[in-house]
Amino acid sequence: MTSGTDAVGSPDTRPVAAEQPAAASVDLADERAREAAGADLGTDAGAGAVLAPEPEPAADAERAAEAEPVADAEPESRGTRLDDWWARMLATPRRRALWYWGGPALVVLLAAVLRFWNLGHPQAIVFDETYYVKDAWSLWNNGYESTWPDGADEGFANGDTDTFSDDGVYVVHPPLGKWMIALGMGLGGAESAFWWRATTALAGTAAVFILMMVARRLWPSTILAVFAGLLFAIDGNAIVMSRVALLDNWVMLFALLGFWFVLLDRGWARDRLHRGLDAARASGYEPHYGPALWSRPWVIAAGAAFGATTAVKWSGLWFLAAFGLYLVLVDLLARRRAGVPFWATGALLKQGPVTFLLYVPVAFVVYLASWTGWLTTDGGYDRHWADDPANRATGVFSWVPLALQSLWKYHDSAYQYHIGVHAEHPWQSNPLTWLFMIRPTNMYFASTDDGSGGCGGDTCWSSIIGLGNPLIWWAAAAACLYLVYRLARYREWQVGLILLGLAAGYLPWLMYLDRTVFQFYSIAFEPYLILGLTAVAGLILGDRDDVWWRRERGIATVGVYLVLAVLVSAFFYPLWSAMPITPDFRQLHFWLPSWG
Template structure:
């Protein structure tokens, strides 16, 4: 059977339509997994209790408001009047909440489908985006499609797309910025190969800066990618110009142009995200200082102190080292319905658990990429590692902070790209060793097991009611409960 599948895929890949047909199919698959049964549960799940209500009052007042005690039951039933006149102190910027509100505007603020529409849409759009990135980096339609498949069926990507919280939005903007970085890098290397070495304004960096401003305006952890991607452009520029025997001053001058482009675009977009707070007069801390920019700076100082000092214990907290081994995935929802039909005992649960096979294989691939990069200076390995490390390494400085496994949704695309690139190199090695057929059958088996496991965990990712014993056997480790 594996041989027939291998030959069928190899034959299909030769078709000139394989690229767009596979992309369309995988995007539709991802859309089904993200939009199917999206309205359930018809209640605020996990941190939706903050971001959905914040999004609603952002639209009304331009800034967030406090709510009366225990407002969720009324809000979930369609009574949206439980907000107070006092401004709420929030520690995440507004852009992600404005995006959540777009879905509420389309489908109603009282619609649980509307709460989650925007995150589901961005999660779906991330699939063709990662396919484009993988094809640009690897040059193989089959392995680009694999990247799309793995993202489409990854559990954490599914859960974060089906929940109206900020991290899925952040992940989309980071992935889009990475795509622009890959395009800019390719364009820059092409110019240098043609001996075009004059200083220039790079419009793709301007676009990347705007997107990174949207990322940072969703969660501050987007700033890690601003620093990483900006540093990458400078180092690559410097290295390539040195190879052409240009004076270092030219690379420094181009680096200044790039940095200025990124800074203006990122900061400008970020500040525009606060426009409702700036133009209003009732936002938290709005009138703390004489000028709006001084008040905004004071607000950010307060928020920074909160973020760096957050250590409140939480039953599902996990630090950056524990993320790699899936020590404590975050449970978003757990109910035991009273009416189970013919079943004596059933449950409906949602846990932001990454696809275990894809995750652990991806972690192994990242380790392999590190060795490959330092041994061969492989630029594809390097740029993938850049994205992964920007999403993971900064959190090593905050091992004592209250952090969660679902933060890694921003790393997931880079783990997948690392995995797909490792699988691609594994297959190519088969050409050298004369065992291409055997290696392709191994790849088919890996993909088949990935799909089987996705079906196995689907109820845990989509919140379907199942017999209790099914949920119990999905909990492979005691810490997953």
Template sequence: MNEDPTREAESEHSHSSYDEIGVAVGDGKPVPSKSQVASTAMATATHIALDKLSTVRAREAFLRDRLRLPHPTPTPPMLWFGLAVVTIFAAVARLWRLGHPTSLVFDETYYVKDAYSLLHQGYAGTWNENPNDAFAAGDTSYLQEKAAFVVHPDVGKWLIAIGIRLFGVDSSFGWRITVAIAGIISVWLIGRIAARLFRSTTVAITAAALLAMDGIHIVETRIALLDGFLMLFALFGFWALLRDRDDSRARLARRIAEEPSRLNDPWGPALWWRPWLVVAGVFLGLATGVKWSGLYMLAAAGLAALAWDIAARRAVGARLWIGAGVFRGGLPAFVNLVPVAGLVYLASWFSWFASSSGYYRTWAQGLRDGGNDVPRGWLPDVLNNLWEYHAAMYRFHVSLHSDHTYQSNPFGWLIQLRPTSFFWETSPGANCGLSSGECAQAITALGNPAIWWPAALGLLVVLWAAIARRDWRAWAILVGYFGLYVPWLIFSDRTIFTFYTIAFVPFVCLTWVFALGYLTGHVRHLPPLPYAREDGTIVQPWAPGVITPSYAIPELAGPVVLEEIEREEAAEIDGIAPGERPYDEPLPRRLTRSARITWGVAVGIVGLVFVFFYPIWTAMEVPKWFWRAHMWLGSMWI
């Protein structure tokens, strides 16, 4: 996840990372002329350049540019308005006829009944044979006190239980309302994430609209499965990771600007308190509490934080930047992220701890009562019981190899090669206005082809930008793939399904907008950064002939708050709204007419495919021939 920070000794510049954060900085006070650099022979070029800048404001401005921290500007009103409209559209698409079908659909037979059991017993109980029809009618007498062996943690089922509590056990709308809300929130959130990544209102609204119109996302946020909650919590964790990246870099720049002698320590200052990583730990702990696959996203987030810390240390001029990134950045990141996630996950088992009847709850005591040795006897019984329960869950998951009609290989997920049929029902043709033939109702977990197929090709653009151009935004998108898709390739021989892809469909949408935006100019290429020569002279490579930028000139570096200067600079760009300022280029560049048309046509095609497929995502009653017209890949989609 290299961001290619400046190679100081060779006076080279790079494509480091940046993003939006509004921080007022700088007191403008001059510093003593006496050099603060411990040894010119040992100092990096950036360190020498900082020593020559005469104010805190000037030094911080230089470091923020080196770290690609953007100029703070207000959020454009059009972004708020556009995301509000798209979110309302997503809500309508998910809430309309949410209670249909009124029966338990696919794996709802497990999760909805477990949710009710948690609500009334505190643990998942077993059910008498064939309870589904009675349960849907509100008859819960089939529930037994005997504990059931369930193989996923409880967070998602507790969230389903909220809807059951509010609307009643006989309300199919109530079973599904919380996952629908999770889907609606995720549409708004991906828009905010895209705005933070790409600094474009158009791209941000488009990313949200794509997620709102994707079939996998629609289907699984209209059915009470767990994966929609996993998707939302993983996305919130990713958002917090991006916020930490900006916040930690801004604080690093501030500390060094206030006291450049901190770089006399070859590792630079430590940042032990990382509040946004704590937030990420909370959300990723909840994601793991929905399904264990959240652990992979936690690992990917931790590695991303480490890589970005190493790159940041190099960019600000730390001599031993690898050690600095590992011990002054990575170790605090681990402390703020991983233990928090672990504690949140452990707390998510609260009802199991509170109960004496949950599965494996008295396992250790039972062995002891039978005169048998208790493995890990050094652990308190309650933790030992939970350990053994987790061991049993793990054994179940790794040994799941039973054949299923709709199982799919994860190598085909990116092109939605084998979708999952959640619901299928036929009826006489008169029900859908036919004089003969049959009507059909289907819920098919199939992604919007106009999103998934271009995104599969767009992933090549993302990989190229990440590796060849060292674009940090491309690496950020790949964090989602590494954390939520790639691990499944290891388990391709297991019984797994395409509908698991909802966990990373937000990153598929980000790939779509990044790839098309990169090719059309909607997503600006990252330019070279200002860098320092060996003598400390600051060079602005994107402005030919400009050796010394304004913040390096003493008379222009007076006691002015940096945020105010940046707002004034943004306002001076003619014809560009503050929130649309092209931070990655020194001068505004208009999109060509063909680029705007290409973008509009591509989004329009997504919309047309959404309209065409929506009936078979939502169990609308249609002629059977109409349903068959959607099976573009023949038997692979049936």
């Protein structure tokens, strides 16, 4: 049984070799060995083995005493017939490789189908696409967001896509997400709704794959990786946010990439710390503070990813800050575990500045690069604000280029806008209710009353509602609340890392309870909700060494839950994809009064 903590303040007691070397995926040979033994039906020897704490010696002795076999008593059987069948199914290297890659590949294929099928419907500007699609297209053509005439939405949807002017328009979000939306239109044209949503759908599909790689890294198990990916693939919030051209899916994708890179850095940095310490001690020198690790490519990659997150929406700054602190804390605990005499000083004053230089500047460069179009052209809104001698900086900041002074003024104005948004909106929601999905966002509604709608009735309604699968969302919320207790009780590093991702994406919104915000912002932290649910599912599954009845119940519970979740997603899919349905059937989906 293994256990460990890291960013949660307790030593990781696992041997160094227990954590896999830093790579984009776990070692296939090790994974095959586990699956050949049937362990993958849970996780790395079962999820319980990864997450459960080491028993205390006294408790272990008591268990051993209680486990003394009574004379003539038969030992209780372990595992199930399903475990035996699974071991036989993965008995050859070819089958193990097929499952190792084939399972995730099938989940990614399912995610792609649910996101790309009929993506061009409706051929209309949906909800906040009115800002981001048109801004993206003018950005692609002019290098900056430009003004459009009144009533441009309908014309754009009908193919009249070039009515923008050369005048810059005031926008309040950085450009990167709009550049990503524009990429699809640049490839396929702006006339089709498919192409203005294509890259966002691709981002949602890619996120499913990345989430499975993250899950496999947390718990070396293809079963749990597929479990996490499948839930993310079929959840309504993730599907809807992949089928409309808004910015939040890009926030989610880049933040998840950064999370993955931070996770990969754990093993990379630990191995190099031990190599440096071993080399110093072999030469007769005791490194009192430990080495300064400059070779940390995953830290640089994480900084770039979180910089890209911020270049989509400023909420990405919270991810950058949270995981920057996490990197320092991981280094601190790693040096303590390695026996470095002045581990705190070494981590904070020696490695800390190095990590900062590897992490923050690259994030700033990526963020600033997203404004290249605005900086290198002349038509952007307030682009020449600082050209006026009355506006430009004097004194210590007078050396700053005028373009950057204008950009700073733009940022100050956008910040004032963000903190002052209090306009009422019929679909706004309180962040306190997001985990429980009380008020989803209705993004699109259309009705036909002449029998031509295609739903089999005279009246047909089509909707796009940002509503998650209730079984997934409510179970994930409950699982993460349980993990808060589990973190306090057992201090498991996997749980701490998952909850940190959730906190970075969610808790900052609690400072803006009176601001106009929407449920669909929750897509930024949904991957960590799914990982929290996966952690609890792994505990329920247990491992092959559990007594047969406990193991059987765990497998049955998780299996039944998955089947029900898939059926509920199939039931709700029409409301996520604007399929025409009858009003009565649509009403059956409103399980809470606040959903309608």
